[in-house]
Amino acid sequence: MDSIRILFLADTHLGFDLPLKPRIKRRRRGPDFFKNYDLALQPAFQKKVDMVIHGGDLFYRSKIPDLLISMAFEPLVKIADSGVPVILVPGNHERSFIRQSMFEIHDNIYIFNELKYFHFRINNCDIQISGFPCARNNIRSEFKKIIKEIDYTFINFPHIHLLCMHQAIEGAQVGIQNYTFRTNHDTIRANDIPNDFAAILSGHIHRRQILSHGLDGREMKSKVFYPGSIERTSFAEKNEKKGYLIIDCIPTKSGGEIENFEFVDLPCRAMKEIILQAECLSKTDLLNQIVYKISSIDKNCILRLRIKSNKKTIINELPKLEEIRNVLPETVNISYKVE
Ligand SMILES: [Mn+2]
Structure with missing residues (x-):
């Protein structure tokens, strides 16, 4: 046998x-x-x-x-x-x-x-x-x-x-x-x-x-x-x-x-995390910060973006997922969370 x-x-x-x-x-x-x-x-x-x-x-x-x-x-x-x-x-x-x-x-x-x-x-x-x-x-x-x-x-x-x-x-x-x-x-x-x-x-x-x-x-x-x-x-x-x-x-x-x-x-795409503090920033500032942060990341990665905010009021001014997608390379998959 x-x-x-x-x-x-x-x-x-x-x-x-x-x-x-x-x-x-x-x-x-x-x-x-x-x-x-x-x-x-x-x-x-x-x-x-x-x-x-x-x-x-x-x-x-x-x-x-x-x-x-x-x-x-x-x-x-x-x-x-x-x-x-x-x-x-x-x-x-x-x-x-x-x-x-x-x-x-x-x-x-x-x-x-x-x-x-x-x-x-x-x-x-x-x-x-x-x-x-x-x-x-x-x-x-x-x-x-x-x-x-x-x-x-x-x-x-x-x-x-x-x-x-x-x-x-x-x-x-x-x-x-x-x-x-x-x-x-x-x-x-x-x-x-x-x-x-x-x-x-x-x-x-x-x-x-x-x-x-x-x-x-x-x-x-x-x-x-x-x-x-x-x-x-x-x-x-x-x-x-x-x-x-x-x-x-x-x-x-x-x-x-x-x-x-x-x-x-088996081959796997990298998972990356970016954490940003939202206080004292306008939506444009935040989007610019995201662009700056992602410029150094793997364009093929799966990204989790965490925005930390203490002020409840600021949440209305946060960018929508679609707006963030627009500033990301098309190859990146993103999930987005406000904390
Ligand atoms: Mn399972």
């Missing part, structure tokens, strides 16, 4: 800032997400992997047009057609359900729209992929029940057994301040993670990371792999590298082991 190579990506948030009929023509961030989605799937197109797993938040939200669904599924159907299985976990952004039309339904695309398990035989290995859609209520108390149900699913004990989900697990970290998930009802206890999986593959946490210990220092025999999002979805991710995971699993008598893994980077 040979090892199995898995392409694991998650949190692609397709459809984010991608109006299909835009009223105003300007640069959007949506195409960046599709570009990285396509780049992330290249190892599958090149048949360098045995399986593709998406850890959820395929889409940016649940209510989406059919066109967006077909855009997202087009490469997946091609990969499935070429003989590489594609497995999808519905995330919280798609409200735990991935919708397909008849054009996207494919024998070789498997979706965890409910708690399920799929069996594969690849490289003479028996592989079981168990998984469930994002549990949005009280996963902390529900998780043990889910694991019990999975325990009943073994027909033959697989050489490789993986658990796929879209949840926060104790110890996971996000954001510039390293917020750590601990005891909330939406967080799985590290001690509840069973020992008999080759690995836990999860989406949801946008920072790439591997969890191997609980916060009490106890080791998890089945490690948790978060590939992170493929692009920066918020300023909390501004310093994070983005990409996907390639994981090699080796078969054993007890559910397999991870032999090797690699985080593969």
Whole structure:
């Protein structure tokens, strides 16, 4: 038996800032997400992997047009057609359900729209992929029940057994301040993670990371792999590298082991922040200050402009987002906040 190579990506948030009929023509961030989605799937197109797993938040939200669904599924159907299985976990952004039309339904695309398990035989290995859609209520108390149900699913004990989900697990970290998930009802206890999986593959946490210990220092025999999002979805991710995971699993008598893994980077646009004090300035002064400040920034960046003002009256005189856009290079994406 040979090892199995898995392409694991998650949190692609397709459809984010991608109006299909835009009223105003300007640069959007949506195409960046599709570009990285396509780049992330290249190892599958090149048949360098045995399986593709998406850890959820395929889409940016649940209510989406059919066109967006077909855009997202087009490469997946091609990969499935070429003989590489594609497995999808519905995330919280798609409200735990991935919708397909008849054009996207494919024998070789498997979706965890409910708690399920799929069996594969690849490289003479028996592989079981168990998984469930994002549990949005009280996963902390529900998780043990889910694991019990999975325990009943073994027909033959697989050489490789993986658990796929879209949840926060104790110890996971996000954001510039390293917020750590601990005891909330939406967080799985590290001690509840069973020992008999080759690995836990999860989406949801946008920072790439591997969890191997609980916060009490106890080791998890089945490690948790978060590939992170493929692009920066918020300023909390501004310093994070983005990409996907390639994981090699080796078969054993007890559910397999991870032999090797690699985080593969994807290109990301820089996120910059400019903070201005609005007091004692006219609107023109403020616009001039913005022009001055942005003259040195990366023209390809995603900009967050924060205007700090103590006087409530001055807010009426602040420039509108459109006026700021007019003084920015067209290539910059901007968000604007008055504090
Ligand atoms: Mn997400």
